[in-house]
Amino acid sequence: MVENLAELTEGESARILSFTDLEMSLKFLEMGCIPGEIITLERIAPLGDPIAISVAGYLLSMRRSEAATVVIKRLSASQNK
């Protein structure tokens, strides 16, 4: 099953696999979201959108529609630590 970044819940970690939107992926890539990188969903804005993830040691916020273009694989709870 293909999961995307917008489906994560707060505190969950995942590994970036690929992108579905080439244009959008360029922005993600330069911000350090590269395939293989492990990210954690840190916060969801009060109205449910945007969201903030931690990647490469910093916080990155994005809209849900943007996050939905990032294909991820959830890490199981044991890997989460």
Place this chain on the structure above:
Amino acid sequence: MSKNSNQNQLHVALVGNPNSGKSTLFNSLTGLNQKIGNFPGVTVDKKMGELLLDTPNGKVKATLIDLPGTYSLYPKSIDEEVAFQALCDPENEHFPDLTVIVADATNLKRSLFLCSQIIDLKMPVVLALNMMDLAEKHRIQIDASQLSQALGVPVIKLNARKGEGIEELKVAIAKTTQHSKTDILQINKIAPETIEEIKKIVNVNCDFSAFILANNLNIISLVNLNSDKKAALQRLLDHHQFDAKKLQALESIERYKVIAEIMEKVVKEGESKTTNLRTKKLDKLLTHRIWGYVIFLVVLFLIFQSIFTFAAIPMEVIEQLFLQLSAFTQNHLPPGMFTDLIVNGIIAGLSGVAVFIPQIALLFAFIAILEDTGYMSRVSFIMDKLMRKFGLNGKSVIPLISGVACAVPAIMSARNIGNWKERMITIMVTPLMSCSARLPVYTLLISLVVPEDARYYFFNVQGLVLMALYLIGFLAAIFSAWVMRVILRSKEKSYFIMELPVYRMPRWKNVGFTMVEKVKVFLLDAGKVIVAISVILWVLSSYGPGNSFKEIEKKYEQVEYKSRLTDAEIAAFIASEKLESSYAGLVGKKIEPAIAPLGFDWKIGISLVTSLAAREVFVGTMSTIYSVNDAENTKSIREKMLAEINPKTGQKVFTPAVGFSLMLFYAFAMQCMSTIAVVYRETKHWKWPLIQFVYMGVLAYLSSFLVYWWLK
């Protein structure tokens, strides 16, 4: 400054990611010795300064330019395009001899992305590792000499906040003349044939330059790249099926792989790999679904309280100073047209410009603090979804709300909005927010048509009406934004992918620099237009056709007036009649048929004309027309206006219908030359202030018309 005029001077550029502490470093390096301007044709602030370097040949001056923050050499906004062109186009007037890259040591991986791209352009580079103190706190250890070896450029550890490492950086700038010998990323592997052929066509010998050039063919404006060459290049790219975007993605991934290898060697990270704990705790509170908004409201409340309280005093002082200056000028120059021009045209215009300084300085001090601490991006974070529905951005909140004080600094603050469309919409609707200049007009009109002791339950009706006017302004702004969201076509894609920086204490020096900078920009750019328009308005209201003015003066020299009236009364009558027969007066009379459907007569028409200078002028013009010799006394103007009878109908002029119609007109119409000047300055086209003037005018006319006929 053109490059040719300073052939032998060293040109240094400062580049880095946003939030890397670049401006602080710029300020430490140049001090107050800065020139602030605009990059040609775009609304991107350009800051240049001078730098003294110690060299074996003695002290040498270098010019330092602060390029807009960027994450890569693939520009995605106008700011980034400016940085890109300066670095990648050798014909660009800002193309540097040496580039100082500012890297955030706590964010080294991402910083090295831009850094390694610039090094691969084969230009002399010095890497400044900023925020070393924070990195140490996060237990991040960076081996500078190893990093220097891996990149082939000098690396200087820096703490720009405390000024540590500045001298070492200057030495490195003076010493470095060579570019790195190694390619950090072998770009040749990605599209080998294409790159070789590009190099032949455009005559560059650096692989990565050729790649970047091909990748941004539509942006770069190389002088030596004439249209033939450009076409040849395009053919070449088509032939090799050079897919710019795919290759860019590939390049980014490969580059990050190399960076990961370098990081492995030079960085030792301690326990706290995640974002720091204090930021996490603060975020829990500041982006909380209830407390987040409560705190934001409190912050806004405090900001506006202090703007109204603290700005009022210096504004008063500035006004008094200019009053004294005009009195002094009037007393020391011979009476006549020239003196009148200086006093009532130019000095009055300058005073109208200067009076904005306290509000601009204070608002930008607060904005700088909000930005510097990292709170501003959280405001965008919690407001974005709400604002997006109306075509606005999370960052539109500050300009919109600042509009309640004054649209001038508010529109200037819209520069923080990266997306062109959202920024334009914000600029276009901000003047609908009820600014402080409307307050005297509202107060006078409300007192005319709403009885002082009127109560609705236990609320004072006058207060309710005033509140309703503010609310109407806000709703009109939101509604117009929503309409423009549909109409405006956007050229660029809207991104909200942005960094939420860690919370920090504000750098007070930066706050000071920002204040000075914004005031300078306002005075130099918008100031000119404001003075020019106020001189024009002065001409319109102090001259009339033929010798009508002389005849008025003659009329009041007759004995029957002199015996009946005091000097002050005569002066007031003369002023009133002169205004009536001036060009402004004639315009007021000419437009009477057009404004009659709104319930306005020609006297109100004159006020509408003079109010183009600023809304509060309405009160002054009214007092001149009704020959009230004490303009400060609102009560006497009110009585005169109340007593005014329409000669055609025999009824009162200022009925509730007229009063409310006029209030709505002032709520919506764009009667503020300072705003017009600032909108022009911020959009670079007269088109935008013109559209704004027209749409707000139509809105004002229609709503006044409807309310007049409803209440009549």
